[in-house]
Amino acid sequence: MKRRDLIKGLSIGIPSIFLSEKLLAFDSVLNYTSEKRLIKGPFKSNWESLKQYKTPEWFRDAKFGIWAHWGPQCQPEEGDWYARLMYNEGSSQYNFHVKKYGHPSKAGFKEVINDWKAEKWNPDQLVELYKNAGAKYFVGMASHHDNFDNYNSKHQPWNSVNMGPKKDIIGGWAKAAKKHGLHFGVSVHAAHAWSFYETAQRSDKKGDLKGVPYDGNLTKKDGKNKWWQGYDPKDLYAQNHKLSEGSEDVGSIHKQWDYENGATVPDKKYCDNFLNRTIDLIDQYNPDLIYFDDTALPLWPISDVGLKIASHYYNQSIAKNGKLQAVINGKILNEEQRKCMVWDIEKGRSDRLEPFEWQTCTCLGSWHYNKSIFEKHRYKNAKTVIHNLIDIVSKNGNLLLSVPVKGDGTIDSDELAVVTEIGKWMQPNGEGIFGTRPWRIFGEGPAQKSQNPLKAQGFNESDGKAFSELDYRFTQKGGVLYVLGMAWHETGNAIITSLSTGNSLRPEPISKVELLGGSSLQFERTVNGLEVELPKNKPELSYAYVLKVT
Structure with a gap:
């Protein structure tokens, strides 16, 4: 296969299984191709240039969006961060995994991917439900920290078209959003796979398989006669590197989120691959919004790839629409960075009327589907969602609400009831929400006096008086x-x-x-x-x- 044939094959979406043998050999060519595809325009890849940004009117008017934080980690229905915690010996996810799939030295997260089929997924039906609930934009998860791309990815063979559901998840969401007149966004979390998957390098400390390495240490040659033959686990787990300091503590990742405090820093190849994947995502699906689960921008401050992605995305939006219509969400922004994109607060809200538009992201239950929340009926109710929405909108913000999706692609009856009730409240009252702007003050009353300040990226939504x-x-x-x-x-x-x-x-x-x-x-x-x-x-x-x- 010649270089031009490989690139042509990728551009028309030939499944990566036919090309995986050649990907490593042509990695430098693919990196070069993506760099050449970066669109030039008024935005340059530096913070000073990005300060030209103005939030588009569609986002200022929208106020309410719904998010499908859905990928293979929802298949076990065991809650958040399954792909990391299933390698934590003795944890509930580890115990579940050993019982359901086998020991993680052989049956790792890749087996969960293979098990995920999304057999009942109906994006048209779900997006219509969300539109009826009042959502003006919809966001689908393109990739999580599990490093699996839920779309026809040209730079990550481990994707939902090649394996698992064998469906273009983002393509399906995008089509449904367009049909129902909703703005479409994608969330990208994969920049942290480097640290997130470090638990996959471990081994048990006791028992019959003590010291036997988990499957994060497997290589491509180990796949002979396996279902994943031809694929390299290193492309999924990204674990060909020294462990970060203190990585034996599963919670250490939180203090190393910005690659500080002894974190092992991603290499150039990893950063370039993330750039390629994200540019490919933008160019294929043309989203109106990109949510980055990162401080400021992906891989900042160790790399400038996030700045390159932002400038490309803004310039592309201008080229396609004649004006800037794109939104980027980033977390823990300083005052200057808030001029460059839309600040996102996770599970929290500001205690003041903000000068720039912002967003709260929160979920009805856990981020990844957790069946125990349904069984115990512990979701946020519609009253809580509506109260949060009103408070956020009065302070110049939007609410992005995650409705957890089961592995099969459906939502449960409790979630359906909450979403339906939100729509019922919106029907007479949405006039006071949609298309509005803040008043001179956001409000009055005793509740605000007990509102606690933000913690890190948010996490204050349940603080204070009712x-x-x-x-x-x-x-x-x-x-x-x-x-x-x-x-x-x-x-x-x-x-x-x-x-x-x-x-x-x-x-x-x-x-x-x-x-x-x-x-x-x-x-x-x-x-x-x-x-x-x-x-x-x-x-x-x-x-x-x-x-x-x-």
């Missing part, structure tokens, strides 16, 4: 002010102190107050606030309501 009938949030649109009440007044009238007479926040007169989904209401404006007489028959979903003030 919202009460004294808590209000504000949004505005087209000269209309929306007052979002966070609990129904069972006795007495609603009093919004920020709208009192003589208050500089709202000097304009108020002529009408309506309950969305209801009718006009009686009100009086005094020095104590805007006092509104709510109807005696409260709405069915009264844990939050919206007053339209004109």
Whole structure:
């Protein structure tokens, strides 16, 4: 096979199983090809240039997105980080894996990939459900820390077209999102596979297989007469390197997330491969949004590949759309970096009205599907989701909600009930959410006073007091002010102190107050606030309501 034939074969999507023998030999050619494909334009691959970024209006209007954080780690239905923790001797995932698949010296995560078939997956049906729930954008997971690409990847033979479901997962999600008029995004987490999979280099410390290396040490030649013959486990596990300091502690990865504190730093080949894969993903599927599960950008600060990806993505968006329509999400951004992309807070929310648009990502249960959460009925309920959404939107943010997907491609009955109820609340009340902008202040009431600060990338969503009938949030649109009440007044009238007479926040007169989904209401404006007489028959979903003030 000649170089040009290999590149042509990759570009038209020939399954990598036919090409895997040649991939290593032509790795430098493929790297060169991706570098040449980087689009030139106003954005350069440095932070100063990326500060030109302006959040597109579609994202500012959208407010609510739904995410399928779905890949082979959902197949066991044992929760988060299965591909790492299944190599942690004695853990619940390890014990499950030994019983279900066998000992990780022979049957490792690659066997989970082979077991994942996604046999009941119907992306059209799910995306339609999410649209009916009010989602304006949908995000599919392109790759997780497990280093498996859920698309027709030209630079990672371990992908969902070649094995497992043998389906283009991202292609299917993209088609469904387009059909239903939702903006489409992808999430990319694979930059951390280098450290994430270090547990796969271990061996048991006791028992009959004490000292026998786990399958992260296997090579291509070990696959003879196996189902994975022709594939190199090193391409999946990325473990041909020295272990990071303290790697025997499974939790050590958290303090080494930015390649500090003794972490072994990824080599150039690894970084170049990540660049190639991500550029290929962008060019194939043209997403409106890319969520990076990284501090700032992937592999920053040890490599500039994240900066190259960002500049290419922005320049490509301008070239295709005539203006910048792309969104990048990154975590733990400093003040300057927040000018370059959209800051994402994981399972948390800001305690203030932010000057730049931002996003909270959270999930109904665990990030990867965990059947015990369903069995114990421990998902977030619709009330919690709606309260978080209102608070986030009032502070200039969006909410990206993960609805965990089972290995077979379906969601369970509890999740369906929550998503359906969210849509039911949105029908009369979405006017106060979608297309709005923050008001002069985000809200009033006692709940905010107990809001704790962010921890690392977030993790403060459950802190503080529950919202009460004294808590209000504000949004505005087209000269209309929306007052979002966070609990129904069972006795007495609603009093919004920020709208009192003589208050500089709202000097304009108020002529009408309506309950969305209801009718006009009686009100009086005094020095104590805007006092509104709510109807005696409260709405069915009264844990939050919206007053339209004109």
